[in-house]
Amino acid sequence: MYKHILIPTDGSERSGKAVEQGIELARQLGARVTFLTVTRALHALAGEPEMIGAMDVEARKYVHQFMTADARARLDAAMEFADTAGVKADMVSVEHDHIYQAVIETADRNGCDLILMASHGRGGISAVLLGSETVKVLTHSTIPVLVYR
Numbered sequence: 001m002y003k004h005i006l007i008p009t010d011g012s013e014r015s016g017k018a019v020e021q022g023i024e025l026a027r028q029l030g031a032r033v034t035f036l037t038v039t040r041a042l043h044a045l046a047g048e049p050e051m052i053g054a055m056d057v058e059a060r061k062y063v064h065q066f067m068t069a070d071a072r073a074r075l076d077a078a079m080e081f082a083d084t085a086g087v088k089a090d091m092v093s094v095e096h097d098h099i100y101q102a103v104i105e106t107a108d109r110n111g112c113d114l115i116l117m118a119s120h121g122r123g124g125i126s127a128v129l130l131g132s133e134t135v136k137v138l139t140h141s142t143i144p145v146l147v148y149r
Contacts, residue, residue, distance in 0.1 A: 001029055006112040008036045008103050011074045018118035018148035019078045023085050025116065032088040034110050035078040037071040038102040039095045100136035107143050116146045
């Protein structure tokens, strides 16, 4: 069945539950996992290019260090869960403007045969305005996607 599962995590409670379920699935299947966290580029977060230009170099450096440390903490926590369960795991952290593309590209690059990710369950206007990275992965991925909800 599945031998290599990609599990993206964003640090949310729902994502944490998906990590736990993904590890258990991997344990039962004898599969390995790759945990992924995607940090959006600073210019993509700001929305207005002028906002980035207005930040001094130290402020940009601080924000980047904070985002990198946060991503590392998420991945370390996931790795600890996998280790406790006896599941072989790797971790990847990437910076990308589009989270869904980073998920798909990482799965392809690492030879994953399943993507397991959380859905935050937004509905109504929130889903329309914010979009859903999970829906975008489902729409564009050629690799099977299992959604934890």
